[in-house]
Amino acid sequence: MIVLGIETSCDETAAAIVTDAREIRADVVLSQLDDHTPYGGVVPEIAARAHLEHLDGLIRRALEESGLGLGDIDAVAATGGPGLIGGVIVGVMTAKAIAAARGLPFVAVNHLEGHALTARLTDDVPFPYLLLLVSGGHCQLLVVEGVGRYRRLGTTIDDAVGEAFDKTAKLLGLGYPGGPLLEKAAAQATNPGRFDLPRPMVGRPGCDFSFSGLKTAVRRHVEELGGPLSVEDRADLAAAFQNTVAEVMADRCARAMRQFKDLHPQGGALVVAGGVAANKALRARLQRLADREGMPFVAPPLRLCTDNAAMIAWAGIERLRLGQTDPLDFAPRPRWPLDPTAKPAIGKAG
Numbered sequence: 257m258i259v260l261g262i263e264t265s266c267d268e269t270a271a272a273i274v275t276d277a278r279e280i281r282a283d284v285v286l287s288q289l290d291d292h293t294p295y296g297g298v299v300p301e302i303a304a305r306a307h308l309e310h311l312d313g314l315i316r317r318a319l320e321e322s323g324l325g326l327g328d329i330d331a332v333a334a335t336g337g338p339g340l341i342g343g344v345i346v347g348v349m350t351a352k353a354i355a356a357a358r359g360l361p362f363v364a365v366n367h368l369e370g371h372a373l374t375a376r377l378t379d380d381v382p383f384p385y386l387l388l389l390v391s392g393g394h395c396q397l398l399v400v401e402g403v404g405r406y407r408r409l410g411t412t413i414d415d416a417v418g419e420a421f422d423k424t425a426k427l428l429g430l431g432y433p434g435g436p437l438l439e440k441a442a443a444q445a446t447n448p449g450r451f452d453l454p455r456p457m458v459g460r461p462g463c464d465f466s467f468s469g470l471k472t473a474v475r476r477h478v479e480e481l482g483g484p485l486s487v488e489d490r491a492d493l494a495a496a497f498q499n500t501v502a503e504v505m506a507d508r509c510a511r512a513m514r515q516f517k518d519l520h521p522q523g524g525a526l527v528v529a530g531g532v533a534a535n536k537a538l539r540a541r542l543q544r545l546a547d548r549e550g551m552p553f554v555a556p557p558l559r560l561c562t563d564n565a566a567m568i569a570w571a572g573i574e575r576l577r578l579g580q581t582d583p584l585d586f587a588p589r590p591r592w593p594l595d596p597t598a599k600p601a602i603g604k605a606g
């Protein structure tokens with residue numbers, strides 16, 4: 257089975273071709289970074305227009321790279337939500353048009369399920385597993401029991417962790433997108449222990465997260481330092497923030513591991529996914545935790561952590577294997593939780 261995947265839910269336009277033998281035949285991503293940088297963040301209207309302008313060309317490129325034609329494709333999968341709705345509509349309409357013209361099955365993939373199942377494209381990861389989903393819009397701990405079967409153990413009560421990276425990077429004057437730039441700055445730190453930051457939620461029961469206090473603490477240090485920050489100040493603060501986030505994650509994951517083991521005494525892996533999973537300090541911290549707990553740890557290659565269409569094609573394959581497809585009147589969804597039964601965390605829905 258060969259599937260064309262399309263991703264347009266945020267500021268990456270992406271197309272990929274993946275087989276059910278876990279081969280990525282093509283994987284092209286066009287970042288709209290330059291379009292949004294002047295505004296310091298993603299502008300939905302600009303994103304939607306850029307997807308419209310570039311998607312057809314990217315699909316053509318993916319086909320060329322794979323050496324395949326549309327006639328070789330067995331199904332089309334596109335992100336059906338959640339995300340910026342203008343962009344999602346562009347991807348879904350394009351996928352439906354190809355499916356209709358070619359008489360192919362269409363799958364509307366939950367973008368978060370794309371992130372959640374990526375580890376099964378790159379590694380042998382059986383269900384169930386414990387998933388730490390850390391991205392620009394989400395920060396959740398989930399038990400993945402199967403395709404479409406998620407049990408949420410915890411979520412953020414304020415900012416998503418990627419959002420916290422982005423806002424903190426902005427505070428430090430590092431620019432946009434913040435995550436990778438903050439990681440780079442942290443690597444230059446000469447005194448990573450210089451700033452003491454609070455560790456929100458650490459030691460508290462449950463598996464929820466909170467990041468707004470951490471961001472505020474960084475702001476206070478920036479104000480106290482006064483004037484323009486030196487390269488060293490920036491690097492030390494970035495390292496303090498990154499290490500604190502990793503510690504918070506490890507604390508929350510340790511609790512989730514206990515709940516996971518109660519639910520599934522036969523065990524399973526700890527998997528990390530989403531854009532923030534590209535952070536090497538976080539990966540290293542989680543690896544240490546998993547080693548200590550005797551759980552396998554799986555983190556997808558960096559390129560497959562941030563948004564891409566290979567993960568969408570793969571989630572499509574996982575659903576097609578179960579005989580699941582979507583009708584051509586599928587309506588794009590701005591919101592689409594993985595565990596619809598989970599209650600909103602205090603102070604925030606989703």
Ligand code: ATP
Nearest residue numbers: 266391392393394418435436530531532534535563
């Ligand atoms: P969602 O998946 O929740 O809908 P999204 O698709 O916008 O949101 P992703 O593309 O999965 O999010 O991840 C983007 C986020 O990951 C951004 O906030 C970015 O700053 C962060 N990020 C990317 N690389 C790194 C890194 N090396 N360290 C920390 N954060 C990173």
Ligand code: MG
Nearest residue numbers: 266267268563
């Ligand atoms: Mg993005």
Ligand code: FE
Nearest residue numbers: 391392531563
């Ligand atoms: Fe994403």
